[in-house]
Amino acid sequence: MRQRTIKKKVECSGIGLHSGKKLRLVMRPAEQDTGVVFQHMGADGKHTLRPRPESVVSTGLATTLGFGGRKIATVEHLMAAIAGLGIDNIVVEVYGDEVPIMDGSAASFVFLLRSAGIRKQAGSKRVFRVKRELLFERDGKAIRVVPHDGFKVTYTIQFDHPLVGEQTFCLALSPETFMHEVAKARTFGFMKDVEMLQKNGLALGGSLENAVVLDEYGVVNPDGLRFKDELVRHKILDFIGDMHLLDLPMQGAFHVRCSGHEHNNAFLRYISEHRADYLEEVALASPDAAAAACKEPAAAMEPALA
Template sequence: MGNKRKTIMKEVKYEGIGLHKGQNIKLRLLPAESKSGIIFRRVDVEKDNEIELKLENVFNPTRGTNIINKKGVAVYTIEHFLSALYVYGITDIFVEIDGNEMPIGDGSAFPFIELVDIAGIKEYNEDAEVIEILEPVYIAEEDKYIVGLPHGDYKITYAVNYNHSYLKSQLVEFEINKETFKNDIARARTFGFDYELEYLKSNNLALGGTLENAIVVTNDGVLNPEGLRFEDEFVRHKVLDLVGDLKILNKTIKGHIIAIKAGHALDMKFAKKLSNIIGGDTK
């Protein structure tokens, strides 16, 4: 991955259901000048409708990564989209949507990968900022951990462990680059447990969730008739989420990140730690 700032070559559009509200969302991606950053624009809101992608705009990262501006205009569930932006090195883009959450697609990052492929990449002369982990960084909460170690490129090791009859423990390790991401990570879908569904629906969440855009785990398998895309699809999706969540810093990461049972909330705390300790240095 080159370390120049990048945007897309041309405007592209996508349309799909939002996971939590179940509404049809129209998405439009537009090129942006170098150093514009990543700007989400809610076209269904008349004024104060821009939300900048930055750490201080993140709120309530329990079931997804969401950002909000000072006027209370928000965009929910952006992590799958951000993971695609990360692996293409896109630092500058306008993201227009006509609702408060990103389309969920098939529950993976692959629809966004395809969209960026159609849009093409434009490279600027300016260098992209880099966060290079030069000494160990870690955060822990109960039995959840994220550790960052020095490494020449970007590597993620991820372990999950559920107290569940079907989904127990899984471990993967990947070098994070465009090819590996497209082939081994991007198609891994979001997942939930059958016993969570009633709670989510009763709280007006996952209203757009179907077997077309999420894996539903039962006591002895999955409800999805086509089964899994990878034997360890669950932990691969957690890697996808982590790549997307750390894109909140909008910097190239150099380091080996080891995550154990982490999630969006811990990812954001780790992002803050990276930002504080490294100070967002450019290399």
């Protein structure tokens, strides 16, 4: 399997979730073995940042990367789109301190990247393959990973809300499954939290245009949900983006319960710090087995996570 980049420069603009300001984003092709590179384009020039687990400085509201006093917030949906479409090498220029929230999902980024076109490069795709099981648990949140050819995630959420309750979804990642099953799932929040955030000057760009908002009884958005289980699908989207902050994409089968950006990052830091024990770098000789179906029922994993 060969490395991929985009064929040409593409750009978009949109509102920042944190600031509510209009922001511009430009994406450019990159040489093989470049990886994903962010460039913060500020009044004082261009500063380069390679996303890494330890460059995450905040996980409230969204995943924020920081470096030398500068920051780029809300990277996870874009990182998920890059991972989902199997793009290895790309330069992302951010004009402002945030990646625009767009419609709260990864759909706009998928559209943009696909309209640029995807180009195969000469070098083999390199990945970190998980080589032994790791169970990472804290405060009722759990991520368990076992060796697997490809990236597969079975995710369970639980909210004490009449519309949500417990939801489980399994995704075996490939560009097709990503586009059809999770890319369109939007971020979500509860009305009481949204009101509190905005009173404190946070989530100023958040609205029904870019989030599913729930009140005590159901969905506030007039058009309702895009999927019956849109919330858990969005958590998978976030998880894909948050796991894509290593220098190479990870391969393994993940079983996740009630995690979020903070726990995702704690897990990623742990596995990165102990990479000699858990990860091996391999070059993929043949097409990966990512689309190998989600056969085992999620319930089979419950005892290990209980």
